[in-house]
Amino acid sequence: xxxxxxxxxxxxxxxxxxxxxxxxxxxxxxxxxxxxxxxxxxxxxxxxxxxxxxxxxxxxxxxxxxxxxxxxxxxxxxxxxxxxxxxxxxxxxxxxxxxxxxxxxxxxxxxxxxxxxxxxxxxxxxxxxxxxxxxxxxxxxxxxxxxxxxxxxxxxxxxxxxxxxxxxxxxxxxxxxxxxxxxxxxxxxxxxxxxxxxxxxxxxxxxxxxxxxxxxxxxxxxxxxxxxxxxxxxxxxxxxxxxxxxxxxxxxxxxxxxxxxxxxxxxxxxxxxxxxxxx
Amino acid sequence: xxxxxxxxxxxxxxxxxxxxxxxxxxxxxxxxxxxxxxxxxxxxxxxxxxxxxxxxxxxxxxxxxxxxxxxxxxxxxxxxxxxxxxxxxxxxxxxxxxxxxxxxxxxxxxxxxxxxxxxxxxxxxxxxxxxxxxxxxxxxxxxxxxxxxxxxxxxxxxxxxxxxxxxxxxxxxxxxxxxxxxxxxxxxxxxxx
Numbered sequence: 001x002x003x004x005x006x007x008x009x010x011x012x013x014x015x016x017x018x019x020x021x022x023x024x025x026x027x028x029x030x031x032x033x034x035x036x037x038x039x040x041x042x043x044x045x046x047x048x049x050x051x052x053x054x055x056x057x058x059x060x061x062x063x064x065x066x067x068x069x070x071x072x073x074x075x076x077x078x079x080x081x082x083x084x085x086x087x088x089x090x091x092x093x094x095x096x097x098x099x100x101x102x103x104x105x106x107x108x109x110x111x112x113x114x115x116x117x118x119x120x121x122x123x124x125x126x127x128x129x130x131x132x133x134x135x136x137x138x139x140x141x142x143x144x145x146x147x148x149x150x151x152x153x154x155x156x157x158x159x160x161x162x163x164x165x166x167x168x169x170x171x172x173x174x175x176x177x178x179x180x181x182x183x184x185x186x187x188x189x190x191x192x193x194x195x196x197x198x199x200x201x202x203x204x205x206x207x208x209x210x211x212x213x214x215x216x217x218x219x220x221x222x223x224x225x226x227x228x229x230x231x232x233x234x235x236x237x238x239x240x241x242x243x244x245x246x247x248x249x250x251x252x253x254x255x256x257x258x259x260x261x262x263x264x265x266x267x268x269x270x271x272x273x274x275x276x277x278x279x
Numbered sequence: 280x281x282x283x284x285x286x287x288x289x290x291x292x293x294x295x296x297x298x299x300x301x302x303x304x305x306x307x308x309x310x311x312x313x314x315x316x317x318x319x320x321x322x323x324x325x326x327x328x329x330x331x332x333x334x335x336x337x338x339x340x341x342x343x344x345x346x347x348x349x350x351x352x353x354x355x356x357x358x359x360x361x362x363x364x365x366x367x368x369x370x371x372x373x374x375x376x377x378x379x380x381x382x383x384x385x386x387x388x389x390x391x392x393x394x395x396x397x398x399x400x401x402x403x404x405x406x407x408x409x410x411x412x413x414x415x416x417x418x419x420x421x422x423x424x425x426x427x428x429x430x431x432x433x434x435x436x437x438x439x440x441x442x443x444x445x446x447x448x449x450x451x452x453x454x455x456x457x458x459x460x461x462x463x464x465x466x467x468x469x470x471x472x
Contacts, residue, residue, distance in 0.1 A: 009407035014445040040453045041401045045352055046394035049374045052298065054398070054466040061462060104465045106458060153354035154367070163358050189317045189353035196416060196433070197393035201351065205317055234436070273443040 003121065004071025004113075005033035006062055008081040008226075009041050015226035018253050020270035022077060022118075025259035029125055029133065033075070038065045042084040045193040056091055057104045059084040063092075063115075064107035073114045075121050079150040079225045080192075085115045086157050117151055117160065118224040118254055119168045127175045135263035137177025143257070144181050144218035145169035146209065148228045149189045163187065172254060173222060176261035183216040185209045190231040199238070206231045207239045210247045220250045222257060229253060233275045250276050295338055295376040298368055305362040306330045312356035312366045322346035326356050326366050333369060342377040348387035350374075392419040402463045405453020410446065 011019040026033060039062050047055035063085055066074045076082035092098040092111030102109045122130065152163040161168045164187065170180045190209055191202030210232060213221050223229050233251040240247055251274065259269040266272050297303065306327075313325040324332075324346040332341040341347065347370055356366035377383055383391050396415040400408055413433070420426070440446045453459055 009409075012451060013407060013409045013447060014440060016445060017443070038454055040405045040459055041407050043401065044397065046397035046401075048352065048371050049394055050378055050398060051466055052296070052371060052375060054463065057462050057466050058401070061458070105462055149351075149353040149355070153358045154365075155358055187355075189351050189355070192351055192353070193393075194351060194390070196413065197390040198349075198387075201318060201321065201349070204321075205351075273445070275439070275443075 001030060001125070002032045002034055003116070004066050004069070004074040005035045006039055006066070006074055006076045006081060006085070007035060008039075008076065008078040009044075010078055010226035015229065017270035017273045018077065018226050018229065018255075020273075021253050021255040021259060024264055024268045024270075025255040025262065026121075028259065028262045028264060029130075031121075031125065034071070036062065036066055036069065036071070036074070042081045044080055044084075048084075053104075055084065056088055056097075056101060060088045060092070060101045060109050061105040061107065063088050063111065063113065064102070064105055064109040067110050067113050068107065071113060073116055073124075075116045075118075077118050077224070078227070079117060079148065080227065082115050082117045083150040083154075083158055086159075089113075089115065090157055117158075119151070119172060120160070122172050122254070122258065123168065127171060130172070130258065130261075131175045134176055134261045136261055138173075138257060138261050139177050139179075141178040141257070142181060142217055142219050143173050143178050143222045143252075144183050144213035144216065144220070145173060145186060145222050146213070146228060146232075147187050148223065148225050149187070149192065151224060152187060169222065169224065169254060173257060176257055178257065178261075181213070181216045181218045183212055183218065185212040190228050192227050192231070195227070195230055195235065199235075202231050202235055203239050203242050206235060207243050210236065210239065210249050211245075214247065214249060218249075220252055222252050222254055224254045229274075236276050248276065248278070250274070250278065295333070295342075295372050297333075297372050298365075301365045301368050301372075303330060303333045303364060303369060306334060306360075306364050306366075307362060309361060311359050311361060315355045315359050316350075317353060317355070318349045318351055321349045326350075326370070329373065330364070330366060330369065333373070338376070339382070341373050342380060342382040343384060345384040345387050347373045347377060348384060348390045388423055389416075389420050392416055392423065395419070398463075402460060403456075404450065405456050405459040406451055408450035408452075410448065410450070 043055050043058040089111045155163040191205040194201045256269050310327045313319045313327040319325045324344040350370045354367045393416050400412045
């Protein structure tokens with residue numbers, strides 16, 4: 001299986017452990033990532049906060065390049081990137097907007113391609129196939145599946161799962177033999193792009209998420225977003241210092257768990273490069 | 280990209296362009312947006328109060344508020360609104376207008392500095408250069424607030440990131456930088472270069 005791949009800036013920057021995990025895990029499932037050659041940044045929070053038109057034009061360029069290169073499906077492992085791409089699809093349904101965007105980006109935007117997040121990619125591979133490929137069931141893990149903001153919101157843009165009580169990630173994790181917990185913070189925000197600019201916001205929100213997962217009996221957290229991983233893993237030591245409590249919560253990318261269950265090592269998946277490495 | 284201008288009587292610099300799919304008049308002040316907002320406790324003016332100011336056309340208070348820059352864009356308010364008002368979209372429009380009219384709350388300047396440095400970085404490189412972004416952001420905050428400690432606040436993380444092969448001293452750029460600059464120019468209403 002071959003899928004168009006939009007990595008986004010984070011996966012080619014300090015979240016390159018996420019890309020390592022994806023390539024190792026998907027390679028073992030015989031999924032080839034065909035990276036979009038001409039990709040540019042989607043503008044992220046900065047564009048939609050400061051310049052509405054730019055927040056449509058930048059991802060529109062990426063979507064048009066994917067369409068030009070013949071990708072029927074574009075996999076965007078960062079939920080902010082994938083939400084921005086889907087937002088363009090929604091906007092392009094208006095013919096006047098579609099034409100205006102096409103002019104701005106100097107390419108014909110159709111907006112008819114499919115955009116996939118990581119959970120959807122595993123669903124397309126097939127949970128039965130995943131289940132039968134498991135070599136090392138993850139029976140020792142009790143996972144809190146954390147969706148964050150943009151995998152399920154805005155619901156009229158992303159059209160994915162239940163935006164208050166999603167269960168699609170639990171289905172993947174259960175197929176690997178791990179247990180999952182019911183908890184309160186699966187779609188609460190971790191502070192996202194405020195990591196640098198407003199650290200106290202991130203410490204506050206991420207502390208609540210990590211603590212709630214622990215209180216409900218989880219021994220690890222699972223994410224499908226590079227920013228969530230930064231705030232919950234890299235900032236965890238700062239959270240422990242700030243609130244004077246020990247958390248020690250390992251934060252896995254969803255692809256880490258699939259990879260481990262398929263028999264790959266922590267080193268192959270880049271798990272050894274996380275900040276919190278032992279529960 | 281149809282926009283409604285709420286503020287015909289205001290000076291041009293104070294106009295807020297609310298995207299066409301949003302009708303702030305539909306808000307009946309139930310407060311569900313504020314109740315679900317993860318950062319409303321940090322705001323001096325909550326999402327529902329900001330919506331009310333927009334309804335009343337009292338925009339200066341909204342544009343000068345800290346609240347619009349405390350918002351983390353998590354979309355919970357919009358997803359839960361019983362009247363389907365895209366409150367997060369209103370926050371975006373308010374931020375854009377606050378910056379354009381020079382009304383950014385001084386205490387939230389670091390958030391704006393970060394986002395401006397981010398966009399300048401993308402305009403230059405097409406793809407984000409993290410080290411350059413951090414440098415520019417810190418220099419800008421130092422220049423505006425005179426707080427030197429801020430410059431070194433995260434310096435302890437650099438060796439830890441480096442050990443984990445997460446720091447890239449040489450960053451990649453987009454293949455076609457000229458198209459990136461032209462897109463930025465068209466979206467910023469500048470003449471093309």
